[in-house]
Structure formats: C-alpha cells, structure tokens
Amino acid sequence: MRKLPVYIVVDVSESMFGEAIDQINAALDKMIAALRRNPYALETVWLSVITFDSMARVVSPLTELADFKFPELRARPGTALGTALDLLRSQIAKEVVLQTEETKGDWRPLVFLLTDGQPTDDWRPALARLRSQRPKPANIYAIGCGDEIDFEALTEIADATFYAKEASPELLAKLFIWMSSAIQSASKNASNLGLVKDDLTPPDGIQEIGDDYPPAPDFPRQLFFHATCSTTRKKYLMRLRYFDPLGMYVPAASYKVPDDFLDDGGYVPPTVSSDKIAGMPTCPHCENQDWACCGRCGAGFCFDAASSLRRGWSECPVCGARMGFADGRDSFDMTPSAG
Ligand SMILES: [Zn+2]
Ligand SMILES: [Zn+2]
Structure with a gap:
C-alpha cells in the first residue's frame, strides 16, 4: 500500500x-x-x-x-x-x-x-x-x-x-x-x-x-523574560504585550516553567529600555508583585517591595548579590528571551 x-x-x-x-x-x-x-x-x-x-x-x-x-x-x-x-x-x-x-x-x-x-x-x-x-x-x-x-x-x-x-x-x-x-x-x-x-x-x-502579505512588525509585539522566584527559587516566564495607546509594554501573563527550561539556543534578541516597560506580571509561584533585575548577574527575580524597603535591600536569588534601592529609578537596557 x-x-x-x-x-x-x-x-x-x-x-x-x-x-x-x-x-x-x-x-x-x-x-x-x-x-x-x-x-x-x-x-x-x-x-x-x-x-x-x-x-x-x-x-x-x-x-x-x-x-x-x-x-x-x-x-x-x-x-x-x-x-x-x-x-x-x-x-x-x-x-x-x-x-x-x-x-x-x-x-x-x-x-x-x-x-x-x-x-x-x-x-x-x-x-x-x-x-x-x-x-x-x-x-x-x-x-x-x-x-x-x-x-x-x-x-x-x-x-x-x-x-x-x-x-x-x-x-x-x-x-x-x-x-x-x-x-x-x-x-x-x-x-x-x-x-x-x-x-x-x-x-x-x-x-x-498571496504576494501582498502584511509586513512583519518592525518591533516585537510581545516580550518574554525569564525570572526566578525569590521565595521558592523556582523559575518562571513573564509575557508582556505592547499596548499601543501607552506606547509601552504592559504585563500580560506569567507562567511557571520547568527547571530545565532551556535557554535561547544562542540567539540574543535586541535589548529593550526599561522606560518602555509599564510593569511586570505577578510571580506565579509566590504572588509577589514586584520585580527587579540583578545588577551583578543580570537575572530577573520577584521580590516583596514592602519587606525589602524595611530591610533596605533585596537579594538576588540566583547569585546572592544584595541591592539597595537608591538607583532603582534609572532606566536600563533589558534583554528579553527569544520568544
Ligand atoms: Zn515569587
Ligand atoms: Zn544576581
């Protein structure tokens, strides 16, 4: 047959x-x-x-x-x-x-x-x-x-x-x-x-x-960031969506991901300025609503702003670096995942 x-x-x-x-x-x-x-x-x-x-x-x-x-x-x-x-x-x-x-x-x-x-x-x-x-x-x-x-x-x-x-x-x-x-x-x-x-x-x-197809957008409509939960040390994935009226990316969803969630296979997407990001999604593991990017290892992680403010610092769950809040408002470049 x-x-x-x-x-x-x-x-x-x-x-x-x-x-x-x-x-x-x-x-x-x-x-x-x-x-x-x-x-x-x-x-x-x-x-x-x-x-x-x-x-x-x-x-x-x-x-x-x-x-x-x-x-x-x-x-x-x-x-x-x-x-x-x-x-x-x-x-x-x-x-x-x-x-x-x-x-x-x-x-x-x-x-x-x-x-x-x-x-x-x-x-x-x-x-x-x-x-x-x-x-x-x-x-x-x-x-x-x-x-x-x-x-x-x-x-x-x-x-x-x-x-x-x-x-x-x-x-x-x-x-x-x-x-x-x-x-x-x-x-x-x-x-x-x-x-x-x-x-x-x-x-x-x-x-x-046919031949007249819609052009690919010249900037990504969605961004993905990998992060680590400060409470559970487990990984998660954040999805942000471009919101035209604001001209910024807004939180869309966050997902728990397996510990062996792979990296991007060598592809490094263009960085995005944190000015373009209106907020990050809540941590799906511990519900922390705040998010930071480690100044030493570059990892993203969830943290609890209220208790970190009382302490005066937050700790990166990946490399252990402690960060204060003094320069928290400066804009910086962020590297999303391949998507
Ligand atoms: Zn968390
Ligand atoms: Zn770190």
Whole structure:
C-alpha cells in the first residue's frame, strides 16, 4: 500500500506557552480522531509530528494512523525554523519512498507548518537544501497565527500560506478540522500532484496569503523574560504585550516553567529600555508583585517591595548579590528571551 505521509511541524516557542499549547494539543487530538473515522485516511495516512523551539525534535516519527499515539507538546524558548526544515528533510529521506520514474514509491508528503512568530535562526540555507532535493520532497502548507508572522519566510518556504490573525481556541479547532479534511481529500484522491486547489479553501477567519502579505512588525509585539522566584527559587516566564495607546509594554501573563527550561539556543534578541516597560506580571509561584533585575548577574527575580524597603535591600536569588534601592529609578537596557 502506498502511504500518504503527513508531517505536522509545530512551532512550540515561548509565545505558545500557556493556553496556546494546550489548545494545539486538544485540536490535534480531535484532528486525529476525525481522520480515524475516515476509511480512506485509515488506509493511507501516516503521521509524524515535529516540533521546533531553539532545537527541532521528532516528537512522533512517521506512524500509521491507526497506531499513532499523540505526544503532549511542551513550549520552550526559540524559533529555529531552519533547524526544523533540516530535520524535516532528513526524516522524509529516512521514512518516505519518493516516487521516481522507476519506482512508484509513496505519495508525496503533505507538510503543515504552524508558527506564530519570527524565526530566530538563518533558515534560508536549510530551505535551499530542502529545495535542491529531486524529486520534490513535499508539498508544504504554512499557517501563521497571530500578529508577529514573518510572511516573507513562510511564503518562500510554502506552496501555499495561510493566516489566522487570532489564535483563539475556536479558530485553532477550525484550522485542524480543515487540515484533517484536506488530508482526507488527499487520501481519497491521492495523486502526486498533491492537493487540488479546492481542498485548500480555508474556513472563515483563515485567509490565504498571496504576494501582498502584511509586513512583519518592525518591533516585537510581545516580550518574554525569564525570572526566578525569590521565595521558592523556582523559575518562571513573564509575557508582556505592547499596548499601543501607552506606547509601552504592559504585563500580560506569567507562567511557571520547568527547571530545565532551556535557554535561547544562542540567539540574543535586541535589548529593550526599561522606560518602555509599564510593569511586570505577578510571580506565579509566590504572588509577589514586584520585580527587579540583578545588577551583578543580570537575572530577573520577584521580590516583596514592602519587606525589602524595611530591610533596605533585596537579594538576588540566583547569585546572592544584595541591592539597595537608591538607583532603582534609572532606566536600563533589558534583554528579553527569544520568544
Ligand atoms: Zn515569587
Ligand atoms: Zn544576581
């Protein structure tokens, strides 16, 4: 039986932390359930899931639909799109028998690439390596969610590019249902031409991007900072959102993160002046509302302003340096995480 390989390549960068990743987990689960109810899909579809943050990982190798077990996705810093393309290329080479003039092989793989941010690595050489393969290794459909998409990258990589402005749970659910119907239709009419255009008509709220795509914003709409809780010494991640009426970043959310939460894979984003930051989110571990940046090691940490003021200093939970409050009001440059 010729298989129809389907690769789902998901950006699990920090911007996915919290609800977004839970929603994607739930939407993928539903998509697989829908595919399993379709006899054509059951016969032909093989699925693989690849995620990328500062690294790319095969979280599930190409597996027959009936045996596919869905892994829980976890968010981490970084958006190494180029690394993901290289991994995709080597997985296809390993797992798929491409059709040539002499061999029938498998159907040409379908790749769904989901991202909500801008790549933090140089993806162009990886794309060139993928493109240089003969026969054409895959049909790639890219879906950008949110308002920080680098459509220049996506339209260059993908055969067709789609845009979902709001990554709401409803829209994500629709998106995965749409992907599953595209896969079902491809499995029924499997041909090496890939999907016919009609199969690609997206649902409301998701539009196809042509040559006039929205530009990537020239400054980040969201910032992420890593911090350590002074009370529990555990790590957390703060999300800030740019608020146009103020012209500043305001607190959006904070999340507990695992102790092995990775660093940004060498990518250092531009610094931001503390003048641009209207406030930091509350610590998710101990509810401290105040935040400081260590003058010695640069670590961000939560602290309790009232008791620190009584003492006259606060202590960095990472390096132990003690800081007074004398220069607390000067502005300084802050280095966010890769996002
Ligand atoms: Zn805390
Ligand atoms: Zn320190």
